[in-house]
Amino acid sequence: MHRPFTPPLMHSGREQRPGEDPAGFEYSYMAEITNIYPLTATEKLYQIQLCDSSLRRSFTFRPGQFVMLELPGIGEAPFSISSSPLRHGDIELCIRAVGNLTGFLDRVKRGTQVGISGPFGTSFPVEEMEGGDMYFVAGGLGIVPLRSPLCSILESRSRYGEVNLIYGANTPRKLLFTYQYDAWRRFDIDLQITVDEPDAGWDGHVGFITAILEKKLAGGRSLAHNAYAVVCGPPVMFRYVCDILTEAGLPMQRMFVSLERRMHCGRGKCCRCNIGSTYTCLKGPVFDYWSVMNLKEAI
């Protein structure tokens, strides 16, 4: 990254201020795709390492934040970081091949160099959640942004109460991170998985995640004190899940969602991610339920 010219003549009293350097706004850290794991027919897990070793160590993010990934000449898009913050600039992104950029990423080999900028956006307050019972509810690709706070909590497992993860997908073949389920269960996570359409080999739950959540909360269990929920999934899922949690007494400010929107900058400029008129890239992607309820057209 270099800047091949000197700034133009500036006005007296209107000097350029820090943060207005084009190279500081439109930057990309050079990063290498070190490994690619196919998770399903359409999703792959990309391990990405920042090339500069000191930058790799100083790169910090909080669970729930996202990066912008750029392939020169192809495009740039936001992706939630799926890995633990303890791993700094060795990040994992789980990406579904669905558009221009992701379709291209689907075809690249390890060793490809991509541009990473960020981290951007808000995060899940994992420190504030310490001591509480955790309810993770994920639908489909919703597991991707949840994996970072989940890893983070597993790394400090003793500081949290119960950890529940309810995860639903359309079909068993679409389940992500299947290789980690046993490990998660060993960390004392109550992991419940459900699919909408079972196949021949499936012997687990069938149905919506709301059914499992309702069963779990049956018997008048109250979430009014000391519980936190993290919810992510397709837009239709949020309201149903959040309604059940609200009914169980969980206050709005302890229920967190991660929203997905189109983004072209990640820096609060392009407006593409606006909900109502709130920038998802600045005020989100992680919102508490109160904020979401106050955003028109959010869920």
Add this chain to the structure above:
Amino acid sequence: MLFKVLPKYRLQALFDALSSRRIIGPVEKARRPDGEVLYGFDAICRFEDLRLDYTTTTHSPKKFFLPHREVLATFSLSGTTWEKMVDDNAYLPVAFFGMHACDINALNKLDKVMIDSSYPNPYYAAKRRSTFIIGIDCVPQPQCFCRSMGADTVLHGFDMFLTDIGGDYFVEVQSAEAYELLKGAGTRDPSSHDHALFMKKGDMKKAGFSCQVDATDLTKILDMEFQAEVWLDWGKKCLSCGTCANVCPTCYCYGVQEYVDLDLRGALKEMHLYSCNLIDFAEVAGGHNFRPESHTRLKYRFYHKHRGFVEAFEASLCVGCGRCGTACLAGITVPEVIASVRREAQGDA
């Protein structure tokens, strides 16, 4: 603020003194069949081409600060690696000769989101900071509702502002550079008579507005009427063409596109201004569209201008220049939309 009086015949001296800059100003662009002159901002070489008596321009001065297309970065590609180069594209210092108060207010509003926010936009900032702005007073046109939006006068964001007071211009001087320029242009200090003429001019302008919008409690009204039927009616009229955003002095939404050079040795990252009325504005990869219907997009545009921006920056993003209403192919105007939503909120009470 410092005030000076500049005799009209000395205006060309001021123009010439700015010649080290690229001068942009209002010029005559075309005439309608009925004889009405259409104006636009363009580079001016000859003083005679400058039309300070212009009514309004079809396009706002936005394009000189946020171009419709702009290169954000270039890449040189080699094998699996690449190098990124960025440049703020502000090479020539610019002087704007004759910007109306609404357009200066529009830039001040853009400053809030582009400069005085997290992640300041360097491309905009460089152009804004290297531009010298001379404001000029105006006569309210039938579509102007800037007074309702509090944008009919401007307090900052320019270098000097000229008000026609007969044989002279009453000059508000806002920057040291403007003061230095005026030294050589033959100005004098204003007399109490000049002050009186200036005040009278302001009163005349105030009395000249025929278009008004009641923006009282608009943020609350918009929230109350989010589901109102009236949005559906406007949505049926709206052609989702994005013309309003194109001519708007404060619409800044954009999209980014990247291109690979034909020889595969380089690539280009370009931004192009977009419009939230265009159908794929909020469509994500995979095809889900968060605003698939025309009325949701039109409504979003009003929410961003009149509610969201107010929430974030204590002021509406609309300056009331009326360009969108004039340009709209379906004849949708901001005053009418806002009045209809207000009527909906007032109901039968």
